[in-house]
Every structure is written in structure tokens, then in C-alpha cells.
Amino acid sequence: MERLREVEAFVGKDAEASERAFLGLSHQIRQFLRRYLSSLAPDEDDRDDVIAVTLERIWTNRSKFQVRGEGQWWAYVATVGRRCAYDLGKAPATVVLQEDIANADYEVISWAAHHSRERAELFRLADESWLGWEAGTSDRDRNRQLLAAQLHYLDARPWAEICEIVGVGQPLSRTQLDQWLASEAVLRSLCYNCLYVHPDELVRHLLADVDESLDSLATRSLNEESPAPPGWTWQEIRLILWHYRNGLRFDKMCRLQPGLSEAMIEQALARVQHRLPFASIAEKLVAAFRRNGVRSEPLRAGGLWRRLAFEYHVSDELTQKQILDRTLPAAEVAGFKLTDGMLNVWISSGRLMNQICSHARRVHHG
């Protein structure tokens, strides 16, 4: 493993190689600690202080670390980070310094480290694990099957046209198309693809009457030098962007804009809450499946909701509350019981991460 060799060079006796390796590692350590310490040191300035001290300690004590595996390396970095947070008094007093790691955990940590570098593989594993794709199905084949399902269930195109569009070189056979359309993986992917709404897309939907790029809107909303789009105040635009595009929590928004209260934020966001598309997307899917006589219940598959939670958590780094806001309305329509407690187990207790690592180990490496 390339990173393990870097760690070996870092703890080795060659001072020059050690320094060179540390330059490379420190960037990864910062990235990791920014996320790992987010609950221990929620304030970003505090967290940066903790990271700086952690890096210094890791450098000073480098000769004491024994290289046994990548899992052990990241466990070590995390432990030093936690201790620094306590020593600097940045961690809340209620948090217990729990550092026990079972031997079997190191392998899973090592897998997580590996897949965090292979992002395409990570998301492919997530699709296999929760949407039900067979391992080894290429992106091209997944896309063709998904497009066929969209053309059939959402756009109601005739089967002959679908076969022409998704065929490569020659039209797809009707038999093959029927197999695709009935596949559980395809149906779940269709649901997932509709129900996952990228933050930018969500904001564009909420501000449908505003014809301006989001980046430009964000810049103008900060300096307030020009008039806000008709029908909106700059504060409303700013809050919508912060909350739905950047995933900021209410307390963070209050810190960003002194004088703002959580009640004021709630009031401003209430204006667009009825425009959130999730329930109506689920209604359309339910209707499409009923219209086409789909007997399975892809919208009630737990894997679908895990896949959505994983995407919002990993890609968009949304809080649990925001993930619930973007999944619960659709889950209720679909008849899937989704609760805050379930999300807590999936995300905070590491169930999703553990599942994906186990899946990677089982399917791809026996």
C-alpha cells in the first residue's frame, strides 16, 4: 500500500525521507481530523488548533510508532487527535475518552482508508450493497439499464423506442428489456436516482423563479450591493443557500450572521418548505409502479433508504436532521418506516460504514 510505505518512511531513521513523507501525510491527516473531530471540537477555529497540536505531536513522537498496518496508523492518528482535544480543553467535558479498539476493527479501518481514495469504487460498492447490483456490472451497463427504466416508467416511451435508444450498435431485444425493467436493482436505482436530489439541484428547484447561477446569487447575497431577485430578500436567499446548498446547521448560521435567531431562520425557510420535492417524487414513483403493474416494492426496500442516507452523509456531509428532512417525507409516502433512531444507528453508530466495508471484503476479496 502506497500510504503505508509513506508511513514507514515517516517513522524511519532517514530524516530527509521522514520530512518528505510528513509533508504528504499531513494533508491527509488534516482532512481526516477535520471530519473525525467534528463532534469533539464543533467550532472550526478550535478544531484547527487541535489539528495543529496533533500534527506536532505526531511529528515529535514519530519514532515511537510501530508500523503494523494502515488501520493501526489511522487509529493512532485518531487517538492522538482525541487526546489533544482533551488536553487543550476543546472537547466537551461530558465526552468519555474511549479509545479501545478491537483487533478485528483494524482491518475494517484499513478498508475504509483504502476506499476513501477510490471514490468511484466506493460509490459502486454502495450501489452493490444497498441497491442490489451484481458485483462487476460496469457503469455503462448500469446506466443503460437505468435509462431504459426511466424511459419506461417515468417517460412512458414505447418499448421499441427504448430498445433503439439504449442499444449499442443494434437495438436491444424485447426480452432483454423486460428483464431489465423487472430487475430489483434497476427498480431501486430508478427510485434512488429520483429521490436523491443534489443540493444545487434542490436550491434551483426551491428558487425556480430566480433565473441566475447559484454562485452569482451567493456572491450577490453576501455584499447586497444590487437588488435582490423580485419577490425575495437577500436574507431569505442567503439562508436558503446556506441551509439547503451548504448544509449548514441553524446554530452555525446564527454565528455567521449576528443578530439572527433560530426562530428567524425557521420563519424564513418555512416559505420554501412546501416546495420541497421529496414527497411528490415518491408519489410519482408509486403511481408509475402501480400503472405498470410492478409487483415488488422497491420503495419499501431498506437498502434504498440506506443508500440515500449514505449519499447525503458522505457526499453532501449533511447533518442527521437534514438527512431526515430529505428522506422522511418520501419514506412516509412509500410506506417505509424511517425514524431518527434508525438514522442514528446507520450513521452515528457506523452501521452503514461497517456494512460497506464488510461488503467490500466479502464480495471483492473473498
Next chain:
Amino acid sequence: MDNEEAMHELGPHSAAIVDALIRCAPGRLEIGLEAEGAIERFACGWVTTKEHDNVVAALTRSQALRSRLFEVREQLKAANLGLDAQAAVFAEDPALGRTMREALSASLSAYADWGSACAKALDVATERKDLARTFRSAIGRLVEGARSMVTGPRFAASRTAAEPHLVVVAPGNRTAELVVRHDSDDRIVAEARFNKPFGEPTEVSLYLVEPGGGWAWLGSSIARGQVWNLTTEGCEEISEIPPGRLDSRWFALSEGRRSPRKSLATNGPPVGHDEGSALRLTLVDAPTITNGVLTLSVEVPKDMPRHDTDARLQLAVDVGETIYVLNEWKVKDLPVSGPVALRAQVPGIPDCALELSSVLRLSIR
């Protein structure tokens, strides 16, 4: 399959480490449609395999793109009705018109290149038989070039070479299941099983079907009973087609032995027809493109029906999976007999002889 299989439960500290590591993974790379006209090219079938995959991926993410695709497909159907309809569609949708004109230019240039490479090799091959290999290589280049340029029905890539293809050997009399596959670096092996046995040993020839429908001879051998096979060497270029991409549908069988044609165009099968009747127009010479004008000389048969005064002779060319109408003439205005030069504007195409004439379509509408 919700991945609820038994698994090792992580401790709380480990779970937090794993969570942070996985969240370090950068977001998914979004594939956009950077190339202008990609949806239009996709709709008409003039896309490379890579572009095809990109467009499919983009379509899965955008309802608006899918709507645009349906719109373009409808417009292409309308454009196929004739020259005036095509002009009206392109005027209404300038982006589609621009893309189709670019695709026409690219396809004609490509056809011209393949045709001239093939014709040169044919000339050499007829003078010196030991250079027949050169001819075969040219055919191989033609096939490979076509396959890599276009993902169209003619260059289907998904079938394996070992898949049998039903061919008509003698119309109304004999068919065969034909399989063509790579044998070694420079050999292809063709095997056929006929629907009924030959009464006596009979020579049967293997042809490569030119992209537009013309045939090029590859070799012949004797068929006995219901079985025939041929091993032909000197096919390095064909052999370079990746395994699984050689398609039996590129090949055809016919009774008898024929020499390689001197020109695919002049001696090829007549190119015109009127939807199933016996009417055929024969090429007098290879079509040429000079100063942006395509000229096609054809012999008009004396018995060409002229009672239907509205009938039009239409000249079109295949662009991907779509037909691009180049020009039309009223049948009643054509000379009663003898050769006639049909011309169409194809601006921007370098001067050339379009040896691979079977990409052109002549039809009475």
C-alpha cells in the same frame, strides 16, 4: 438484498474513525455533456462509443435532456420525409441543422477515405495475385475504421463472432447459418451449414458486406453436402479487430467463384430501387465530389414508370443511423434513357472520388 448479513460490529471509537475516513472521499465526478450537439449526434447515431456512454450517463441524470432527445428524434423522423421537410426542420431547429450538416461532412469524408484506400488496393490486387493480401488488409482497415467511427447497426459490437448469422445463398432456394471467427493472428475461419445439401461439390464464395450494402470477395472453397468452410489468410487487419467484435453479419455467401471487383462502385450491385419493385438504376461511374458538389452518374432504365407525375427520385446518404436527404428530382423530368448526372451540394468536403458508393441511397418516393 439489504446487506444485513452477519458482520463484525465495530466499537464506537473504530466506527467514528471509519466514518471520518470514508467521508474524506471526494464527491462523485459528474460527467457533463461538454461537447456541443452531443444529444443531436446521439439521436442520429453519429457518436463514438465513448460519447454514446457519456450521453447515456447524462440522460439518466436529466429529465430535460431526455425531453430534448425525444424532440430531436421526432424532428429527425419528420426530416426524413423529403428535402423540403428536412429544410423546414433544420430551419426550425438550427442546432439540429448545424449538427447534422457537420455529421454529413464527417461521414462523407470518412466514406471517401475508406473507399479510396479500398479501390487502390483492388487495382493492385487485380494486377498481381500475390498482392491480394493487400486488398484484404484494406478491407480490414475499412471495417475497423467504420467500427471505431460509428456505433451504428451495421457495426454492431455486442455480438460475438461465434454467433451464427442466417444468410441467403441463393434467393428463394438456399440459406445457410454462417459463423466467422478469428483463428490466429492473420487468419479468419468461416463455417456454414446449409439448409439443404448440394447434390454435387459446389464452389461457394465468402464476401465482406461493404458498409453501404455492396459486397467484396474474400475467397472461395468447395461446399460438400450441407457443410462448407473456408480459411483465409492475410487478414491481419481484420484480425486486429478485438476479440468478440468481429460480427458474422458483416459477411455473406454466394454460389460460384468471382474475382475481386475492380471497383466497388462501378461493378457493384445497382444502387437504386423503389421499395421492392424491379426498378434498378445502375451506376455509370464512381461518384465524385468536386468543389463541394457530389455528382452521381446513373443509367436510367427505359422501362422506368413515369405515369405517376408526383414521383420523385431521392438521393440520400447514411449519417449514423439517420438518412440525410441530399437532393430530389421529379421522375418525369429525368431523360427517357441513357446516363444522367445527379448532383447535390455537399459544401466543405474535399474533392474526391466516392468509391464506396453504396453509402448513397437512391429511391423513388
